[in-house]
Amino acid sequence: MLEQLMNRSEVAIDLAQAAGADDAWAWATRTRSVEYSFRDGNIETVKESTSRGLSIQLYVDGRYSTHSTTDLEPTRLASFIKEAVALTRALQPDPHRSIPDAGLFQNRPSIFLDLLDKQILAITMEQRLDWVSSMNERARADDRVISATSAVADEHTLLAGASSNGFSGQKESTMVQLCTEVTIQDEGERRPEGWHWALTRHMDDLPDPGLVGTEALGKALDRLGVQQGSSGRYSMVVDPQAASRLIRALLGPATALAVHRGRSFWKDRMGDEMFSTKLSIHDEPLIPRGLKSRLFDAEGISARTIPIVENGIASNLYVDTYYGKKTGLPPTTGSSSNRVIALGDRPLADLIKDTGEGVYVNSWLGGNSDPTTGDYSFGIRGHMIENGQIGRAVGEMNVSGNLVGLFQSLVALGNDPWPYSSTLTPTMVFENVEFSGS
Numbered sequence: 001m002l003e004q005l006m007n008r009s010e011v012a013i014d015l016a017q018a019a020g021a022d023d024a025w026a027w028a029t030r031t032r033s034v035e036y037s038f039r040d041g042n043i044e045t046v047k048e049s050t051s052r053g054l055s056i057q058l059y060v061d062g063r064y065s066t067h068s069t070t071d072l073e074p075t076r077l078a079s080f081i082k083e084a085v086a087l088t089r090a091l092q093p094d095p096h097r098s099i100p101d102a103g104l105f106q107n108r109p110s111i112f113l114d115l116l117d118k119q120i121l122a123i124t125m126e127q128r129l130d131w132v133s134s135m136n137e138r139a140r141a142d143d144r145v146i147s148a149t150s151a152v153a154d155e156h157t158l159l160a161g162a163s164s165n166g167f168s169g170q171k172e173s174t175m176v177q178l179c180t181e182v183t184i185q186d187e188g189e190r191r192p193e194g195w196h197w198a199l200t201r202h203m204d205d206l207p208d209p210g211l212v213g214t215e216a217l218g219k220a221l222d223r224l225g226v227q228q229g230s231s232g233r234y235s236m237v238v239d240p241q242a243a244s245r246l247i248r249a250l251l252g253p254a255t256a257l258a259v260h261r262g263r264s265f266w267k268d269r270m271g272d273e274m275f276s277t278k279l280s281i282h283d284e285p286l287i288p289r290g291l292k293s294r295l296f297d298a299e300g301i302s303a304r305t306i307p308i309v310e311n312g313i314a315s316n317l318y319v320d321t322y323y324g325k326k327t328g329l330p331p332t333t334g335s336s337s338n339r340v341i342a343l344g345d346r347p348l349a350d351l352i353k354d355t356g357e358g359v360y361v362n363s364w365l366g367g368n369s370d371p372t373t374g375d376y377s378f379g380i381r382g383h384m385i386e387n388g389q390i391g392r393a394v395g396e397m398n399v400s401g402n403l404v405g406l407f408q409s410l411v412a413l414g415n416d417p418w419p420y421s422s423t424l425t426p427t428m429v430f431e432n433v434e435f436s437g438s
Helices: 002-018 074-089 125-139 209-221 240-251 256-260 321-327 348-355 403-408
Strands: 023-039 042-060 063-069 145-163 168-184 193-200 232-238 281-283 306-310 339-341 358-369 375-386 389-402 410-413 428-436
Touching: 002 023, 002 042, 002 074, 002 145, 002 168, 023 125, 042 074, 063 074, 125 145, 125 168, 125 209, 145 209, 168 209, 193 209, 232 240, 232 348, 240 339, 240 358, 240 403, 256 321, 348 389, 358 389, 375 403, 389 403, 403 410, 403 428
Parallel strands: 232 358
Antiparallel strands: 023 042, 023 145, 042 063, 145 168, 168 193, 232 428, 281 306, 281 339, 358 375, 375 389, 389 428, 410 428
C-alpha cells in the first residue's frame, strides 16, 4: 500500500509539471480507524472508517496554492491537477513562497523509530469488547457511580510524499488508546467527574485496561466533598498529566509565524534568560515509539533534536521555510514533535512533602492564555497541600498571571514524566502563584 501511495505522489508531481507548474509537492495518505465505546455496561458506539487522499502544493509563476482530493484514479487526478494549476495562475504572486531548499532534506536520520505494531492491525472485535467491558466494570465498582463511559480506539496510518526537487519519504504508524470517564453522586447536586487514559504506539506499552477504569473511578472519588479554595498566593504543584497544558501554552507562540504576526511574547528573546534555570525543553523527533516521532517534517526537513529552552535560556523557535524568509530566521522545523522536559530527581510524593503548604493541581477547567503578552488564567481542579500531604479537594478556583513569570518561579521538577503524551512533562513546582477563589 505504501508503494501505491508513493506512486500516486510521484504521478501527481509529474502531472503538475506537465500542466505548467514550476515546482510541486504531493502527499498521499491512507488512514483506518476503529472505535468502540461502552456506557454503563452496554455497547454505545462502534465506528470504523477508512479514508485516503492526496494533497498537492503548487508553485506556478511565483504563485502558490494547495489542493486536495480523495480521488486518486490517474485520469481524474490529471484533470484535477490541470485545473488546480490554472487556478493558481490567477492568484497574486508571493515573493516569499518557494519550494523548500533541497539542502534541508540532507542528513536524514536512519534510526529505526518502531512506530508500527502489527498486533494493532490484528485486534479483533472480541478483544475490543473485552477491553471496554473490563474498564467499565472497574469504573462502576462503587454504589455512588451515576455513569461511566469507556472507549478503545486504534488507528493505522500510511503516508508517502514526493517533491519536484528531490524529496521522497514515507511513514507507516499505529496508535491505540484506552480511556474511561466516571461521574459520581456527591451531596446535593454535585456530581464530581474523573477520567483516565493511555495512548501508545504499541499494544505492549498499554497499562492493564482494568487499571484505567480503576484510576478514573479513584479520581472521581477524590473529588467528593470538593470546596471552593481561598484566594491567595500559594506554592503550586502540578501533576505530570496536567503540566503538559502549561508547556503547550508556553510554547504555542514560539513560532516564526506568531512572531511575524506580532502575536508572540518570544519575539526578540533568543539568547535571553527568560525562565528558571531549572527549565530545559528539547524537541526530540527521534524517540523510538514516540507519539510524534518522525524522520522528516511536513516540509521534508530532516529530523534533529532542537533545544527550545536550555537552563532557562530561550534557544530556538519553530521556524518553517516560509515564515523563516519573512522573519529572516533560519529554518528549524515548522511543527513540534515530541517535547521532552529535563527531569528532576524526586517523585511527586516527595515534592508535595517538601512543599508543605500549597495547592496540588491535577487537572484544568477552561481558561486561556494570550500569546502576545503571555498573560493567562486557568480554572483548576485539585487539592490543598496541608502539612506536606494531599488534603481536601478544591475547585472553583482560577490560577492567573504571566507565563514568563510563572516559569521564572519554577523551583523543582519531578522524575516522573507522564508517558502517554507527546509532551513528556514531569511534576512541576512553582512558588508564589496567584489563585482566586472564595
